[in-house]
Each structure stands twice: as structure tokens, then as C-alpha cells.
Amino acid sequence: MLTRTFKSLLLAALLIPALAWATLGQTASSVDGDALRLQARRIVTTSAGYTVHELQQVGGTVVREFVAPGGQVFAITWRGPNIPDLQLLLGPHYARYLKAAQAGSPSRRPVRLNEPDLVIGNAGHARSFHGAAYLPQQLPAGFDLGLIR
Amino acid sequence: MIGTLRTRLHASLLALAAGAGLALAACGGGGNASSGATVAGGGGAASACRGSTAGNNPASNAVYMVVDAACGGINQAYVTITVCVPATNSCQNIDHVWVDTGSSGLRLLASALTVNLPLSNQNGSALANCAQFVSGYSWGAMRSADVRISGETVLSMPVQVIGDAAVPATAPANCATGTPENTATALHANGLLGVGLTRQDCGFGCANAAVPGWYYVCPPAGCTSVSVLQNLQLQNFASLLPIDNNGVLVQLSSVPPSGQTTATGLLIFGIGTQANNALGAAQVYAVDTNPLDQTYLNVATSYGGTNLPYSFIDSGSNGWFFDDATLTHCGPAQAGFYCQAAGPLTATMQGFSTASSFAYMFSIGSASALFSSGFASFDNLGGPSSPAAGPPSGTFDWGLPFFYGRSVFTAIENAQVAGAANQPGPFYAASTP
Numbered sequence: 001m002l003t004r005t006f007k008s009l010l011l012a013a014l015l016i017p018a019l020a021w022a023t024l025g026q027t028a029s030s031v032d033g034d035a036l037r038l039q040a041r042r043i044v045t046t047s048a049g050y051t052v053h054e055l056q057q058v059g060g061t062v063v064r065e066f067v068a069p070g071g072q073v074f075a076i077t078w079r080g081p082n083i084p085d086l087q088l089l090l091g092p093h094y095a096r097y098l099k100a101a102q103a104g105s106p107s108r109r110p111v112r113l114n115e116p117d118l119v120i121g122n123a124g125h126a127r128s129f130h131g132a133a134y135l136p137q138q139l140p141a142g143f144d145l146g147l148i149r
Numbered sequence: 150m151i152g153t154l155r156t157r158l159h160a161s162l163l164a165l166a167a168g169a170g171l172a173l174a175a176c177g178g179g180g181n182a183s184s185g186a187t188v189a190g191g192g193g194a195a196s197a198c199r200g201s202t203a204g205n206n207p208a209s210n211a212v213y214m215v216v217d218a219a220c221g222g223i224n225q226a227y228v229t230i231t232v233c234v235p236a237t238n239s240c241q242n243i244d245h246v247w248v249d250t251g252s253s254g255l256r257l258l259a260s261a262l263t264v265n266l267p268l269s270n271q272n273g274s275a276l277a278n279c280a281q282f283v284s285g286y287s288w289g290a291m292r293s294a295d296v297r298i299s300g301e302t303v304l305s306m307p308v309q310v311i312g313d314a315a316v317p318a319t320a321p322a323n324c325a326t327g328t329p330e331n332t333a334t335a336l337h338a339n340g341l342l343g344v345g346l347t348r349q350d351c352g353f354g355c356a357n358a359a360v361p362g363w364y365y366v367c368p369p370a371g372c373t374s375v376s377v378l379q380n381l382q383l384q385n386f387a388s389l390l391p392i393d394n395n396g397v398l399v400q401l402s403s404v405p406p407s408g409q410t411t412a413t414g415l416l417i418f419g420i421g422t423q424a425n426n427a428l429g430a431a432q433v434y435a436v437d438t439n440p441l442d443q444t445y446l447n448v449a450t451s452y453g454g455t456n457l458p459y460s461f462i463d464s465g466s467n468g469w470f471f472d473d474a475t476l477t478h479c480g481p482a483q484a485g486f487y488c489q490a491a492g493p494l495t496a497t498m499q500g501f502s503t504a505s506s507f508a509y510m511f512s513i514g515s516a517s518a519l520f521s522s523g524f525a526s527f528d529n530l531g532g533p534s535s536p537a538a539g540p541p542s543g544t545f546d547w548g549l550p551f552f553y554g555r556s557v558f559t560a561i562e563n564a565q566v567a568g569a570a571n572q573p574g575p576f577y578a579a580s581t582p
Contacts, residue, residue: 057360057361058358058359058360058361059354059355059358059360059361059362059363060354060440060441061362077540079443081351081354081440081445082281082360082361082362082363083281083326083327083362084323084361084362085322085323085326085361085362086326086327087322087323087325087326088322088323097327098327098328100484101284101285101327101328102327102328103481103484103485104479104481104482104483104484104485104486105223105482105483105484105485105486105516105520106221106222106223106337107223107284107467107468107485107486108282108283108284108285108465108466108467109283109284109466109467109468109470109485109486109532109546110283110284110470110485110532110533110534110535110542110544110546111283111284111327111485112485112533112535112536112539113536114536114537114538114539119536119538119539120536120539121534121535121536121539121540121542122283122284122326122327123283123459123470123534123535123542123544123546124283124459124461124544125251125252125283125345125446125461125463125465125466125546126251126252126253126280126281126282126343126345126347126350127347127351127352127440127445127446128444128445128446128447128459128461129281129283130443130459130542130543130544132539132540134539136538145538145539145540146540148539148540149540
């Protein structure tokens with residue numbers, strides 16, 4: 001039964017053309033060049049003050065992009081069996097993620113970056129990862145951080 | 150549903166064992182199997198680790214395990230394994246292979262290999278594999294090997310060779326998340342023995358689609374994702390054993406609050422299959438088995454009144470990783486850890502959708518003080534899971550510190566376990582307290 005459900009999901013993913021993956025801090029409409037790099041099924045939900053684009057990647061990893069009314073991506077979350085392409089999703093911010101992952105003593109541990117203009121976290125284990133990144137200074141007015149999930 | 154990869158235990162097994170100077174005892178039998186193993190090339194020509202991790206193996210399904218600082222790591226438990234070119238007597242021992250119950254598949258550093266393992270090809274080019282860990286990744290080619298650990302053998306097993314010159318040195322961007330762990334120096338090990346909850350590293354998903362982040366072929370034009378049959382993917386060594394194939398038991402000695410130079414223990418194959426691996430009174434913690442759930446392969450944990458649904462036990466995590474706003478974070482030198490002694494603290498592990506739970510007590514030491522000792526094993530090393538200002542991770546990572554002084558079982562998906570009433574794998578089980 002699980003297998004059948006999984007197949008349905010894969011089928012759905014294949015039926016819908018590849019869509020853009022936006023980069024944190026850039027506009028959702030400016031990244032069509034990335035469109036062919038990843039196959040994903042997209043679900044868009046609009047709430048007061050922001051829109052969420054949920055991208056279901058083949059294989060099961062889900063990326064959610066939070067887009068402000070002006071079109072800018074101010075937060076991204078991910079979860080699933082593997083970590084999505086963070087170089088693509090974080091764009092120019094990826095270098096700071098890498099630095100945070102490498103900081104300090106040798107260890108395998110969650111990745112954390114907690115700075116005034118950028119917050120990133122990644123936790124989990126093989127086949128079950130969870131992470132989020134957002135730009136604190138670019139959140140829509142009154143935005144509840146608890147909604148980033 | 151799971152593709153089977155049945156290995157044959159044929160006559161060459163005995164030849165292999167003889168070539169390695171190992172006694173191959175019958176299942177469940179005794180014998181100091183690997184003590185004084187004499188296979189050439191132990192550790193490889195360019196090992197970044199010093200010394201041996203071989204020791205007394207008290208049974209054919211048990212291998213001596215040690216936590217030491219020989220590779221520059223902390224809270225990393227290692228075993229010695231033997232790999233051979235399939236169906237030959239060309240074998241070597243590899244020491245300091247890191248035991249990871251948080252992943253599945255055997256991964257070896259190219260720098261530690263002296264035998265020439267045959268490459269796995271697909272679509273006319275070398276097959277490559279990516280391992281994503283929470284803070285880093287490993288990239289390399291797929292090869293095959295006969296693998297023996299204590300008296301347990303799997304023939305022609307797919308393995309990843311990290312840093313293998315047969316594939317491009319640079320991993321594809323959709324693999325490369327975080328710290329490159331492509332050398333023994335970066336991995337703090339000569340290899341990684343993933344004996345986790347699953348039978349393959351990726352499983353069904355990668356057999357049915359070319360999923361970015363797992364398997365690739367690398368023709369001259371560049372690497373692209375490919376689907377790979379389940380039996381050609383990386384395999385959980387334990388799952389392929391003839392008898393002791395339903396999981397592993399990890400037992401480590403206790404360490405004092407100030408830490409210890411080394412700690413020793415056993416990695417035991419099988420659960421309830423031999424006299425040395427009975428579940429006994431261990432508490433069983435079911436994990437979520439639905440791959441479509443956010444909480445797939447996790448248990449729950451209650452800490453400080455908060456329910457953390459993405460929790461897991463993982464010998465490959467160096468500490469207790471959980472959020473506690475009252476604890477002081479370390480500065481840059483020990484980034485990612487707590488630098489304040491605290492405890493005793495209580496965390497309650499809870500099986501997924503079951504009533505099984507137990508409240509474990511533990512303590513946290515200041516990482517700056519612990520690290521200054523130069524020791525390798527600490528049962529009180531911990532750190533946060535989420536950025537202080539970010540959304541909570543919902544995770545309690547029961548890393549290697551949890552294993553000291555306990556028996557911790559990791560049961561493989563769809564495996565039957567004697568003594569676990571109506572509870573097939575995957576699950577964790579652990580002694581109490």
C-alpha cells in the first residue's frame with residue numbers, strides 16, 4: 001500500500017512540468033533559469049501577507065518557499081529523505097551555511113547559523129532531514145516565525 | 150517488496166578466512182576471531198588514523214569496538230573490518246571504520262584501500278554515490294567487495310569508495326551540502342559502517358527514479374542522477390547476513406563525567422538470534438514507517454515539556470543535540486556545543502504511536518572543558534539542535550553519549566525480531582535506565 005502511494009506521488013511529479021526553484025532573497029519570478037534543474041510538483045497556497053510555494057521533489061523531499069507580496073523569497077524550509085540542493089536554494093548565502101557547518105571542533109551535528117540578517121538550521125539523519133533558512137530583516141510586517149515550517 | 154541480495158557462502162569463504170588469518174567460528178560460537186589478524190595492508194598506505202582498532206572478538210557475530218582519538222575525532226566508535234576483492238584471497242584489514250546506526254551502507258576511504266576492488270558500472274560509465282549527512286557529505290565511486298567483520302561475511306557487497314579517482318573529484322552541487330568529508334582527515338575515520346534502520350542507503354525511491362543527491366553516472370560531459378536497482382545500492386551489512394540479519398546491538402562501556410581517553414565495547418550482529426544479543430528487558434521504541442510522513446524513521450522525545458517528533462538514536466552523532474534555552478552556547482572554538490555544565494537532565498524517549506516510553510537521565514558538561522582534556526569519549530557532550538532565533542527543529546538527537554553504559558538495538562526494516570512482541574523492524578530498543 002505504501003508502495004502504491006509512493007508510485008502515485010512519483011507519477012504526479014512526472015506529469016507536472018519542472019518549475020522554478022527560487023533562491024533565498026531573490027524574487028520568485030527571477031529564477032526561471034533554474035527551472036530545468038529539478039523536477040518538482042508545486043502546490044501554491046496564499047495566506048494573508050505571503051504565499052507558500054511547496055515543491056515536492058522526485059524522491060520525496062519537500063521544499064517550501066515563502067514569498068512576500070513583492071515577490072521576494074524570505075524563507076525556505078525543507079524536509080525529506082535527502083537534503084535538497086542548498087547551493088541552489090540559498091544562492092549567495094550558501095557560503096555562510098558552509099562556514100557554519102565547518103565551524104568549531106570536528107563533529108557531526110546539526111548545522112546552525114544565527115545572525116541578524118540570516119538564520120539557517122539543518123537537523124536529522126539519513127532518510128529524514130529537516131531544515132529552514134530565513135532572512136530576519138526581510139520578513140513581512142508582523143510575520144509569525146512559527147509559520148516557517 | 151525489498152529486493153533481496155542473497156549471498157552465497159561457498160567454499161571461497163573458508164579460503165578468505167584462512168587468508169586473513171581469522172578463525173571462522175560457527176554462528177553463535179566463540180573464538181577470539183580477529184585477535185592478531187595478519188592480513189596485509191591494515192589501515193592502508195595513507196591512513197590518517199594511527200593504531201589499531203582490532204581487539205578480542207568474543208563471538209563470531211561480535212566485533213570489538215573502540216572510541217579513541219587516533220583519527221582526531223570525538224565520540225566516534227570504530228571497528229576493524231576485512232575487505233577482499235570478490236572471490237579472491239586479495240584481502241586487507243581496515244581499522245577505524247566508524248560505526249553509524251544513523252545511516253546504511255559501507256563506505257571506505259580510497260586512501261585506506263590497498264586492494265583493487267572492481268568498479269560498478271551503469272550505462273557504460275562508473276557509478277557514483279553521494280552520502281548526505283546532517284553537516285556534510287561524502288562522494289565517491291561504487292565498487293564491490295567481499296566483506297568480513299569478526300566471523301560474519303557478505304560476498305560481493307556494493308560499497309562506496311570515498312575520494313575515488315574513478316569519478317570526478319568534485320561532487321555535483323545537489324549532493325554537496327555542507328562540509329566535504331572526502332578524506333580520512335575530514336571524516337575522522339577510514340570508513341563508515343552504516344548499520345541503521347534501513348536495508349539500503351536510499352531504497353525504493355532511487356530504484357524508481359533518478360533522485361538528485363544519491364546515485365550518479367559520470368560520463369565526460371558531467372555527472373547526472375540515475376536510478377539504481379535496490380540490490381545494486383549500498384546495503385546494510387547486517388541485513389545480508391545469513392542468520393544475524395535483523396539488526397545490530399551496540400554496547401559501550403561507561404565513562405566518567407570528565408571523559409576518558411578511550412572507551413571500548415562491542416558491535417553485535419543480530420537481535421535475539423544468539424545468546425549474546427537477546428532483547429531481554431530492553432525497552433522497544435517503534436519508529437514511523439510511512440515514508441510519506443514528516444516523522445518517517447523517527448521516535449518522539451519529550452524534553453522540558455516539549456514534544457519533539459523528529460527524534461532518533463544515532464551512534465554517528467557526536468553528542469546529545471537538543472534545544473534548551475537555559476544552556477549557554479559555546480563560542481566559535483567549540484561552535485555547535487553547549488559550554489555550561491548542567492544536570493541531571495531528563496529526556497523521555499517515546500515510541501512512535503505507541504505507549505512505550507522511558508525517562509532517561511543524563512548530564513551536560515562544558516564542551517570547552519571537555520575538549521581541553523584531549524580525551525575521545527564523553528557521555529555528557531551536547532549541543533543545540535536549532536538556531537536560537539529560528540523555528541525549532543523538533544529534534545532530540547540521542548547521539549553516541551547515549552550508548553555509553555547501555556545496550557542499544559537498531560532493528561532493520563521489515564525484519565522479524567524474537568522477543569519483540571508483534572513488533573517487526575524498524576525500531577530502536579535500549580536498556581533502562
